[in-house]
Amino acid sequence: MAADQLPPFDIPTAVASAPAVAGDRPSPGDGDNREWIGRIEELKGDGGINADDESTLIRHVSEQRESLEQALERIMPEYKQRLADDGKDSADRWLGEKARALGEEHGRESRRVVDGLDASQSP
Numbered sequence: 001m002a003a004d005q006l007p008p009f010d011i012p013t014a015v016a017s018a019p020a021v022a023g024d025r026p027s028p029g030d031g032d033n034r035e036w037i038g039r040i041e042e043l044k045g046d047g048g049i050n051a052d053d054e055s056t057l058i059r060h061v062s063e064q065r066e067s068l069e070q071a072l073e074r075i076m077p078e079y080k081q082r083l084a085d086d087g088k089d090s091a092d093r094w095l096g097e098k099a100r101a102l103g104e105e106h107g108r109e110s111r112r113v114v115d116g117l118d119a120s121q122s123p
Contacts, residue, residue, distance in 0.1 A: 057113070082095075
């Protein structure tokens with residue numbers, strides 16, 4: 001795949017799964033959250049990270065998920081309007097550009113957080 005091409009993106013799934021209101025967001029006790037918290041706890045249990053790193057990662061992942069949900073709430077109305085006004089191909093290209101920019105931003109932030117963990121400072 002060329003660097004300027006985006007991988008396939010399932011627009012109907014993204015639109016359908018975008019939270020309509022804040023009340024649609026999963027609570028910290030939902031299964032999805034338990035899964036990633038469990039993975040972070042496994043890292044700590046295996047000695048890969050310490051308690052401070054565990055707290056940092058849990059907070060970071062939670063903040064990233066919240067940020068993504070907020071971005072979807074902002075993006076989806078404009079996507080739907082572009083879909084109606086400009087057609088699917090144009091709206092999908094616009095959404096792909098937004099998704100890529102958001103992913104790059106989240107990636108940079110995650111790298112900053114991981115680079116700051118005590119475990120990343122070990123030889």
